[in-house]
Amino acid sequence: MMEKIICTCNHENPVGTNLCEKCGRPLTTEEQEKKIVDMRYDGIAIRSKTHNKSIIDKIWNFFSSVKIGITLIIITLIAASVGTILPQEFAVRVSSESEKAAYYTDVYGWFGTLYYNLGLADLYSSWWFQIIVGMLGISIIVASIDRGFPLHRSLKNQRVKRHISFMKRQRIIAEGQPSQDGDKTLDLLEQKMKDLKYNVRREDNAILAERGRFARYGPYINHVGLIVFLGAVMLRLLPGFYVDESMWLPEGETRAITGMDGYFLHNDQFILETYDNDPQGEQLKQGVNVVAKNFQSNVTLFKQKEGAVAGQTSDLETVKSYDIRVNHPLKHDGYAIYQMDYRLNQLKTMYFDLVNKETEKSLGRVSIDLTNPQDEYVIDDNTKVQLITYLSDFAGFKDGEPQSASPNPNNPAFVFKMFTPETPEGETSFVMIGQKALEPLGENEHMMKFAGVDTRSMSGLTVRKDKTIPILAIGGLIFMIGVVIGSYWNHRRIWVEQLEDGSIRLAAHTNKNWFSLKKDLDGLTEFAHIPQYTDQADLEKVEVEKEGDNIL
Amino acid sequence: MSLLDLSGNLLFAAFICYLIATIFFGGAIKPAKTGAAPARAEQWGKWAITVTIIGFIANLGYFISRWIYTGHAPVSNMFEFTTAFGMFLVASFIVIYFMYRVAALGIVALPIAILIIGYAAMFPKEVSPLVPSLQSHWLTIHVICAAIGESILAISAVAGLIYLLKQVDLTKKSKERFWLEAVMFSLVLVVGFVVSSITFGLMGYEATYQYTDKEDVSRVIVYETPALFGMNNYVEVELVDAEKKVYEPVAEANQSFQPLVEMPAIINGKKLSTVAFSVLFGTIIYLLIRLIGRRSISAMVQPLVKKVNSQLMDEIGYRAVLIGFPVFTLGALIFAMIWAQIAWSRFWGWDPKEVWALVTWLFYAAFLHLRLSKGWEGKKSAWLAVIGFVIIMFNLVFVNLIIAGLHSYAA
Numbered sequence: 001m002m003e004k005i006i007c008t009c010n011h012e013n014p015v016g017t018n019l020c021e022k023c024g025r026p027l028t029t030e031e032q033e034k035k036i037v038d039m040r041y042d043g044i045a046i047r048s049k050t051h052n053k054s055i056i057d058k059i060w061n062f063f064s065s066v067k068i069g070i071t072l073i074i075i076t077l078i079a080a081s082v083g084t085i086l087p088q089e090f091a092v093r094v095s096s097e098s099e100k101a102a103y104y105t106d107v108y109g110w111f112g113t114l115y116y117n118l119g120l121a122d123l124y125s126s127w128w129f130q131i132i133v134g135m136l137g138i139s140i141i142v143a144s145i146d147r148g149f150p151l152h153r154s155l156k157n158q159r160v161k162r163h164i165s166f167m168k169r170q171r172i173i174a175e176g177q178p179s180q181d182g183d184k185t186l187d188l189l190e191q192k193m194k195d196l197k198y199n200v201r202r203e204d205n206a207i208l209a210e211r212g213r214f215a216r217y218g219p220y221i222n223h224v225g226l227i228v229f230l231g232a233v234m235l236r237l238l239p240g241f242y243v244d245e246s247m248w249l250p251e252g253e254t255r256a257i258t259g260m261d262g263y264f265l266h267n268d269q270f271i272l273e274t275y276d277n278d279p280q281g282e283q284l285k286q287g288v289n290v291v292a293k294n295f296q297s298n299v300t301l302f303k304q305k306e307g308a309v310a311g312q313t314s315d316l317e318t319v320k321s322y323d324i325r326v327n328h329p330l331k332h333d334g335y336a337i338y339q340m341d342y343r344l345n346q347l348k349t350m351y352f353d354l355v356n357k358e359t360e361k362s363l364g365r366v367s368i369d370l371t372n373p374q375d376e377y378v379i380d381d382n383t384k385v386q387l388i389t390y391l392s393d394f395a396g397f398k399d400g401e402p403q404s405a406s407p408n409p410n411n412p413a414f415v416f417k418m419f420t421p422e423t424p425e426g427e428t429s430f431v432m433i434g435q436k437a438l439e440p441l442g443e444n445e446h447m448m449k450f451a452g453v454d455t456r457s458m459s460g461l462t463v464r465k466d467k468t469i470p471i472l473a474i475g476g477l478i479f480m481i482g483v484v485i486g487s488y489w490n491h492r493r494i495w496v497e498q499l500e501d502g503s504i505r506l507a508a509h510t511n512k513n514w515f516s517l518k519k520d521l522d523g524l525t526e527f528a529h530i531p532q533y534t535d536q537a538d539l540e541k542v543e544v545e546k547e548g549d550n551i552l
Numbered sequence: 553m554s555l556l557d558l559s560g561n562l563l564f565a566a567f568i569c570y571l572i573a574t575i576f577f578g579g580a581i582k583p584a585k586t587g588a589a590p591a592r593a594e595q596w597g598k599w600a601i602t603v604t605i606i607g608f609i610a611n612l613g614y615f616i617s618r619w620i621y622t623g624h625a626p627v628s629n630m631f632e633f634t635t636a637f638g639m640f641l642v643a644s645f646i647v648i649y650f651m652y653r654v655a656a657l658g659i660v661a662l663p664i665a666i667l668i669i670g671y672a673a674m675f676p677k678e679v680s681p682l683v684p685s686l687q688s689h690w691l692t693i694h695v696i697c698a699a700i701g702e703s704i705l706a707i708s709a710v711a712g713l714i715y716l717l718k719q720v721d722l723t724k725k726s727k728e729r730f731w732l733e734a735v736m737f738s739l740v741l742v743v744g745f746v747v748s749s750i751t752f753g754l755m756g757y758e759a760t761y762q763y764t765d766k767e768d769v770s771r772v773i774v775y776e777t778p779a780l781f782g783m784n785n786y787v788e789v790e791l792v793d794a795e796k797k798v799y800e801p802v803a804e805a806n807q808s809f810q811p812l813v814e815m816p817a818i819i820n821g822k823k824l825s826t827v828a829f830s831v832l833f834g835t836i837i838y839l840l841i842r843l844i845g846r847r848s849i850s851a852m853v854q855p856l857v858k859k860v861n862s863q864l865m866d867e868i869g870y871r872a873v874l875i876g877f878p879v880f881t882l883g884a885l886i887f888a889m890i891w892a893q894i895a896w897s898r899f900w901g902w903d904p905k906e907v908w909a910l911v912t913w914l915f916y917a918a919f920l921h922l923r924l925s926k927g928w929e930g931k932k933s934a935w936l937a938v939i940g941f942v943i944i945m946f947n948l949v950f951v952n953l954i955i956a957g958l959h960s961y962a963a
Contacts, residue, residue: 040924040925066921066924066925066926067925067926069921070918070921070922070925070926073914073917073918073921074914074918076914077911077914077915077918080907080910080911080914081907081908081911083902083907084904084907084908084951088902090902091903107766107767107817107818108818109816109818124902244897244898275681277681280676280678280680281629281676281677281678281679281680283678283680291680291681291683292683292684293681293684294684295684325684326684326685326687326895327684327685327687327688327690327894327895329894329897336897338896338897340897462897464897464898466893469893469899472889472899476886476889479881480878480881480882480886483877483878483881484878487874487875487877487878488874488875488878512870512871512874513867513871514867515651515652515864515867515871535863537863538861538863539863
């Protein structure tokens with residue numbers, strides 16, 4: 001059984017209450033000693049201030065503390081800014097772990113090494129940063145529950161008449177006889193308050209006028225929005241919610257879309273446009289000669305027929321054609337495909353002439369499609385070229401064997417075997433770009449002479465699916481609604497009581513924007529002829545008035 | 553006169569109006585000695601706000617004519633964005649002035665707007681075409697909304713500064729007095745930057761150096777101030793063939809001022825030289841002001857704000873944060889995330905500018921919580937508002953020019 005504090009007015013208040021829920025009397029000596037009472041949560045009892053026994057109470061109290069909340073905000077703020085001192089790992093264009101470490105040392109010296117070794121180069125995905133943000137999330141939830149519900153209860157059960165000790169300890173007070181129409185004062189006040197869009201409650205000789213109470217819920221609403229947002233961010237860790245892949249798609253090719261099962265994409269054309277302006281101003285200063293105007297991939301999206309074998313491309317249905325540009329991704333079925341990168345002048349087809357070295361006469365031309373090299377290229381009955389080995393990205397020899405670094409045709413090399421009527425047993429030649437051919441099996445009579453190349457562009461595309469976006473949007477919307485309610489509206493209250501002798505006692509409070517509250521009160525004072533109010537917190541004003549008294 | 557010239561002239565007219573209005577606002581709050589003073593002060597105030605509004609209309613004219621000329625919202629480079637920020641600052645001031653009618657706000661808000669626009673004018677004003685990622689309506693929506701939010705938040709620093717100028721005891725040595733004067737000094741540094749840029753600009757100073765950047769690539773840079781600090785492995789060069797971009801070292805006899813110190817590759821010697829000259833010029837100007845005034849700048853300004861009601865100033869500062877915070881959230885975070893999702897495929901990527909928008913947002917969130925729960929009002933709140941403005945300026949100047957990320961106008 002919880003203990004209760006019984007106020008002089010006989011109302012039972014929960015332990016921890018500062019101001020009686022019914023009449024507003026200050027219940028603690030601390031509040032009684034103050035000139036202006038603390039109206040922050042209307043003096044209600046909050047859980048964190050009343051329970052402090054079990055371990056759960058202790059954890060609850062830790063997270064409900066606004067001081068802890070602010071500390072967490074400041075720590076997050078500092079940590080986040082530290083991460084911008086040097087570029088983060090993901091922004092550095094090197095591939096392997098060891099290269100990254102070396103990059104920070106090479107470019108930034110000892111500071112770079114320290115930064116990297118402390119893990120600051122990958123700060124935002126570090127466990128400790130995520131724990132701080134997580135703790136901030138918990139703090140938001142706990143502090144909101146701790147204060148939100150008691151505050152709601154208290155705001156719903158407000159009494160009209162308040163005790164003198166409550167009224168006198170409000171920041172704005174007025175007391176005294178109305179200058180005229182003393183018998184109509186309350187009616188006049190009520191009328192004017194209604195004009196000023198206050199909700200007016202009147203009991204006997206007392207009035208409570210209230211406006212914009214819903215503004216008190218703003219902070220709690222925006223905290224709900226933040227929690228929804230943070231929750232959605234965590235959701236993407238679950239499988240199926242989030243796809244983030246990238247792919248290269250050369251012109252003229254159809255490839256399965258990475259991460260988007262059952263779909264294929266054909267690249268009709270990649271377009272790069274640049275401005276033909278004369279460099280000036282900022283552009284000139286930075287030595288940028290040409291500014292890009294447009295990156296565009298004209299693509300066609302295909303879908304596999306129902307029940308097709310995975311990867312089968314023979315039976316595709318056209319979904320749509322689209323021109324993917326920056327800021328204009330292709331959207332389909334919850335996926336979005338973005339134009340992110342490009343490569344120009346990628347080798348597509350290479351042409352070689354089979355030439356007699358002595359006469360320099362060509363016996364015919366072969367064209368090698370680098371994406372689909374054939375084993376044999378026949379020129380006529382007695383003349384042909386066999387492609388023994390194709391290396392797309394020749395990277396030197398290892399143990400006497402030629403090596404390829406990647407499947408991309410960056411540096412193609414070929415081992416040809418040439419058959420001609422003069423050399424029916426064949427001659428072997430190792431052909432590389434820009435270098436003299438090797439003839440490992442003895443000198444040849446013929447050679448493969450480079451005769452040209454077809455190039456094409458390649459689009460770098462990013463494939464995304466993010467099912468959390470709608471939830472994030474809802475979280476953001478709730479946050480904005482809450483923050484707008486809490487910032488652009490305020491909760492104003494005016495308590496008035498007319499005493500036996502006809503004098504008026506008035507007290508007023510607002511959670512923010514005292515300036516507007518005072519304007520309302522100025523209107524009331526004039527209209528109902530009540531005494532001028534004083535702002536007990538505005539010491540300068542009080543002093544000025546005192547000085548004025550002295551002069552008089 | 554082309555539309556671009558018109559636009560430039562309108563901006564200049566706005567600049568002059570703001571200068572005149574500042575003086576008028578000074579008249580509006582001059583300590584009253586004679587009996588007719590209040591009425592006269594009110595008259596000055598009316599003139600001041602009228603001139604401010606005329607200036608703002610000219611400023612808006614600049615914005616709109618430049619928008620029409622370039623075909624996109626003029627917020628796409630350092631000059632354009634900073635000018636827009638200055639303009640929105642004046643707009644926010646006008647709104648707050650009509651809410652609270654405090655002339656003292658004008659003598660701080662307008663000089664700050666003047667400094668910001670002056671600073672902006674030192675950057676290249678030529679129109680540069682938009683790269684593909686900027687070709688979006690979200691450029692207009694995101695940047696303008698963020699700039700408006702920041703400018704309203706800046707008003708809280710204006711109110712905070714006035715509060716401090718009135719409240720800090722300048723007769724006794726204290727940390728507060730030191731930092732307040734430091735704020736004044738940093739404002740003078742902006743003047744130093746403008747004066748040094750104009751001076752070397754009029755001299756037509758230019759020196760070209762070849763250097764090695766941090767990725768070991770050889771590049772060329774043009775200094776517009778004497779090179780106090782040299783780039784990594786610098787060699788002074790001159791352009792011998794503009795067509796093929798061929799540079800050759802300058803003969804020793806013809807060399808211009810040679811750097812005193814060579815910087816490592818990660819430090820941009822040119823920017824450092826610019827900063828050094830701004831500090832040099834700023835310090836000289838500051839010392840001159842002190843010599844002539846025989847007091848600290850804080851002490852010179854203090855009499856102008858003596859009559860201000862501190863309580864009201866505190867409330868204006870708080871109100872400005874309350875009004876600005878939601879606008880900033882919407883512009884700098886929510887619209888930013890929507891655009892980032894469309895342009896870069898992810899709504900958040902920990903790009904330095906994104907991080908600093910978050911840092912600014914977290915700072916003002918802390919401000920609001922400290923004020924609500926810890927009762928940080930008065931001086932504490934005023935100092936926080938000033939620090940908030942420092943963060944916004946850091947975001948504008950440092951993050952854009954030094955920490956190069958996706959947002960960098962220098963990228």
